[in-house]
Amino acid sequence: MKRHLNLSSRASAKGVAVSVFALSVFFVLPLCLCAQKNSCVECHLGLEDTLKTPAEGFAADVHKQFGLGCQDCHGGNPAQEDVELAKDRTFKGSPERAKIPEFCGSCHSNSEYMRHYNPNLRVDQLALYWTSRHGQLLKKGDTHGAVCIDCHGVHGIQPANFPKSQVFPWNIPQTCGRCHSNADTMKAYGIPVHQVDDYKQSVHARALFEKKDLSAPVCNDCHGNHGAAPPEVTSIAFVCRQCHASAGDLFSKSPHKEAFDSLGMSECEACHGNHKILPPSDEMLAGGKNDICLQCHDTGTEPHQTGSKIKKEIDDFVTSSEAAGTLLASAERKGVEVSEARFKLQDANTALVLARNLTHGLSLAEIEASLGEGAKTLAEVKVRGEAALREAKFRRSRLVIATVFILLLAVALYLKIRDLKRPPTRPE
Amino acid sequence: MASLWEKTQAYLEPRFELSAILDFAKKKKVPEHKLSFWYFFGGICLFLFVIQLLTGILLLLYYTPSVDAAHESVQFIMSQVRFGWLVRSVHSWTANILVGVIFIHMFSTFFLKAYRPPRELTWITGFFLLILFLAFGFSGYLLPWNELSFFATRVGTDIAGVIPFVGKAFKTFILGGPEVSGATLTRFFWLHVAVLPAFALLIMGVHVILVQTLGMSKPIGVGETKEISFFPDFILKDSLGWLIILAVVGAVCVFLPWEAGPKADPFASTPLGIRPEWYFTFMFTTLKLVPAHIFTIEGEMLAIMGFMLGGLVVMLVPFLDRRAAREKKSPVFTAIGLAILLYIIIMTALTYLAPNIGK
Numbered sequence: 138m139k140r141h142l143n144l145s146s147r148a149s150a151k152g153v154a155v156s157v158f159a160l161s162v163f164f165v166l167p168l169c170l171c172a173q174k175n176s177c178v179e180c181h182l183g184l185e186d187t188l189k190t191p192a193e194g195f196a197a198d199v200h201k202q203f204g205l206g207c208q209d210c211h212g213g214n215p216a217q218e219d220v221e222l223a224k225d226r227t228f229k230g231s232p233e234r235a236k237i238p239e240f241c242g243s244c245h246s247n248s249e250y251m252r253h254y255n256p257n258l259r260v261d262q263l264a265l266y267w268t269s270r271h272g273q274l275l276k277k278g279d280t281h282g283a284v285c286i287d288c289h290g291v292h293g294i295q296p297a298n299f300p301k302s303q304v305f306p307w308n309i310p311q312t313c314g315r316c317h318s319n320a321d322t323m324k325a326y327g328i329p330v331h332q333v334d335d336y337k338q339s340v341h342a343r344a345l346f347e348k349k350d351l352s353a354p355v356c357n358d359c360h361g362n363h364g365a366a367p368p369e370v371t372s373i374a375f376v377c378r379q380c381h382a383s384a385g386d387l388f389s390k391s392p393h394k395e396a397f398d399s400l401g402m403s404e405c406e407a408c409h410g411n412h413k414i415l416p417p418s419d420e421m422l423a424g425g426k427n428d429i430c431l432q433c434h435d436t437g438t439e440p441h442q443t444g445s446k447i448k449k450e451i452d453d454f455v456t457s458s459e460a461a462g463t464l465l466a467s468a469e470r471k472g473v474e475v476s477e478a479r480f481k482l483q484d485a486n487t488a489l490v491l492a493r494n495l496t497h498g499l500s501l502a503e504i505e506a507s508l509g510e511g512a513k514t515l516a517e518v519k520v521r522g523e524a525a526l527r528e529a530k531f532r533r534s535r536l537v538i539a540t541v542f543i544l545l546l547a548v549a550l551y552l553k554i555r556d557l558k559r560p561p562t563r564p565e
Numbered sequence: 566m567a568s569l570w571e572k573t574q575a576y577l578e579p580r581f582e583l584s585a586i587l588d589f590a591k592k593k594k595v596p597e598h599k600l601s602f603w604y605f606f607g608g609i610c611l612f613l614f615v616i617q618l619l620t621g622i623l624l625l626l627y628y629t630p631s632v633d634a635a636h637e638s639v640q641f642i643m644s645q646v647r648f649g650w651l652v653r654s655v656h657s658w659t660a661n662i663l664v665g666v667i668f669i670h671m672f673s674t675f676f677l678k679a680y681r682p683p684r685e686l687t688w689i690t691g692f693f694l695l696i697l698f699l700a701f702g703f704s705g706y707l708l709p710w711n712e713l714s715f716f717a718t719r720v721g722t723d724i725a726g727v728i729p730f731v732g733k734a735f736k737t738f739i740l741g742g743p744e745v746s747g748a749t750l751t752r753f754f755w756l757h758v759a760v761l762p763a764f765a766l767l768i769m770g771v772h773v774i775l776v777q778t779l780g781m782s783k784p785i786g787v788g789e790t791k792e793i794s795f796f797p798d799f800i801l802k803d804s805l806g807w808l809i810i811l812a813v814v815g816a817v818c819v820f821l822p823w824e825a826g827p828k829a830d831p832f833a834s835t836p837l838g839i840r841p842e843w844y845f846t847f848m849f850t851t852l853k854l855v856p857a858h859i860f861t862i863e864g865e866m867l868a869i870m871g872f873m874l875g876g877l878v879v880m881l882v883p884f885l886d887r888r889a890a891r892e893k894k895s896p897v898f899t900a901i902g903l904a905i906l907l908y909i910i911i912m913t914a915l916t917y918l919a920p921n922i923g924k
Contacts, residue, residue, distance in 0.1 A: 474644040
């Protein structure tokens with residue numbers, strides 16, 4: 138009897154548990170869903186054009202991924218279904234264009250707030266922005282200058298390291314070009330509009346777009362991003378030196394440094410240009426097809442003659458290097474393994490790269506010394522290449538001898554086999 | 566006065582009974598008919614195997630089976646060792662020619678129905694030799710540790726991992742871990758120079774003894790034919806074939822030496838156009854073409870099971886082809902053989918003519 142009671146009480150306890158679970162499923166879950174309801178998105182998705190776009194874009198927005206909602210920027214109460222009730226006293230609506238930097242900065246400049254989401258993210262963007270040419274225009278009341286949303290987008294903002302982001306390296310030229318390639322927009326500021334087109338022809342753009350090298354510079358690497366401004370003549374060299382430190386050091390030690398400073402000329406840009414920085418070539422040296430020395434030095438002058446000597450040294454080395462390469466390629470085509478000689482040729486060409494860099498220092502002696510080291514290696518490559526060709530010849534000649542020997546043996550065998558087929562002659 | 570040759574013979578005769586072997590070879594007859602040309606492929610296989618053995622032994626002098634030194638040692642053989650390029654090229658080229666000739670030998674034997682009793686075991690040992698030489702090819706391909714072989718081995722062992730029930734364990738065993746690594750190179754080397762040669766010599770010994778004792782099979786329908794003696798007539802004809810092969814191999818090695826290729830980089834992304842050695846490509850392309858799922862079963866697994874089943878049928882064909890066993894023509898098995906041959910040719914051709922097929 139006791140056991141029976143125990144069983145029935147156990148059963149009733151089980152029943153209570155099931156009931157509680159069912160209640161929680163039918164009542165608590167819908168409440169939870171209600172709490173997550175966003176009437177802003179629901180309502181705007183039913184609207185058209187510009188009123189629908191924010192709701193659509195926000196689905197992929199980085200802010201949404203961090204749990205932020207419409208109300209965090211625009212205020213209001215997304216839990217309310219009624220439009221009037223949703224737009225309560227806290228509702229801010231869309232900020233005016235002039236107020237956007239402060240609007241975004243209210244969170245992004247607050248290190249305590251940003252720490253919750255991304256402690257590594259900088260919080261000086263707004264301060265930098267006010268130092269930028271864009272920010273200064275805005276300060277003067279010109280709202281045509283770029284604000285946060287022009288570069289980052291509005292709803293649907295992606296992190297900068299996301300390839301689809303407007304500020305991901307390979308999208309930046311297009312992002313900046315939206316304004317800076319627009320003649321109508323730029324007309325008022327007297328700024329040319331060919332920079333992006335020029336950049337696309339540059340060695341930097343080739344590295345970025347063809348080799349997918351994300352470390353290649355784009356607009357913001359030279360001009361800054363939030364503090365974007367054109368570099369001054371004196372600062373261009375420092376900008377280039379961020380990556381081209383060695384060339385910069387050599388230039389600083391060269392006689393050009395003092396002359397450029399006294400004339401107020403920019404350093405690197407004077408020879409290489411700015412946005413359209415083409416791959417450097419030996420033809421830029423004195424006497425070449427694109428002789429840039431002529432910009433300042435006439436033909437026949439001592440500096441130009443020195444430049445011509447440098448070019449001749451480099452040209453001679455290039456000719457020898459190409460000849461050695463042809464020699465190795467010929468040996469390779471003939472089936473001889475020349476990988477070691479190829480490594481040597483690479484070593485020799487490293488000396489050429491060094492010499493080309495040394496042209497920034499204008500020291501003929503240093504260039505000759507570097508090329509001299511390379512020439513020794515080239516001579517070794519030539520010896521190996523010639524040995525490889527002799528080896529190819531040796532292989533072919535020995536193949537002919539071996540094949541003739543094998544064929545003779547084969548003919549002898551054939552004759553023997555034919556002989557075996559003949560019936561034996563009867564002894565007379 | 567007895568010559569040196571006679572003295573040597575006199576010494577060896579009581580010890581090895583060479584005259585008995587010679588008498589056997591002279592008495593042994595080989596049928597000669599319009600299809601006897603196909604008999605020579607077995608001898609060519611043997612000749613190529615001997616070349617493999619000799620060149621392999623020479624390569625062992627300089628080859629180092631470790632990740633840090635394998636590729637470097639092969640490059641050293643190719644560029645620094647006197648005639649190293651020739652030894653390695655001969656080894657690699659003859660390995661490929663050997664697999665091709667084994668296929669020819671197997672299919673010619675199949676179509677001539679030479680597997681009929683009492684030669685069932687000759688066929689089965691031959692089938693095992695085919696598998697062994699495919700394993701030789703697969704294991705040897707990785708040893709130079711170059712880019713192509715590294716990634717092809719990765720693809721090949723991934724395929725092995727799909728084998729039902731034992732696949733994963735088998736893959737881990739042959740790789741010596743979850744990935745192609747130094748342990749894999751050591752295992753493949755062990756397999757290539759110790760395990761496989763031991764089994765190959767043993768099975769080849771049985772195969773050759775069976776061929777010698779049972780003699781050459783005459784195709785069904787070929788009645789009384791002329792016969793030639795095994796020694797010297799047949800051996801001399803065989804030697805003529807060997808000499809021609811030798812001349813071809815020499816020319817190929819001089820004009821197209823086997824390349825060492827760039828060293829494998831396990832961290833690099835798989836280069837485009839990776840495929841196994843040509844004799845595995847028919848399976849490789851099949852796996853590319855097979856749908857992901859066939860009746861809820863994984864397509865790749867089904868294809869591999871199909872190959873295994875196909876292999877089993879080919880191996881057991883002497884017991885399945887009952888008509889041939891009764892000396893009657895068996896067109897059904899000829900048709901099956903033709904279908905298999907056509908399938909292999911088409912799939913292999915597709916691999917090279919339509920490399921992007923199935924992607």
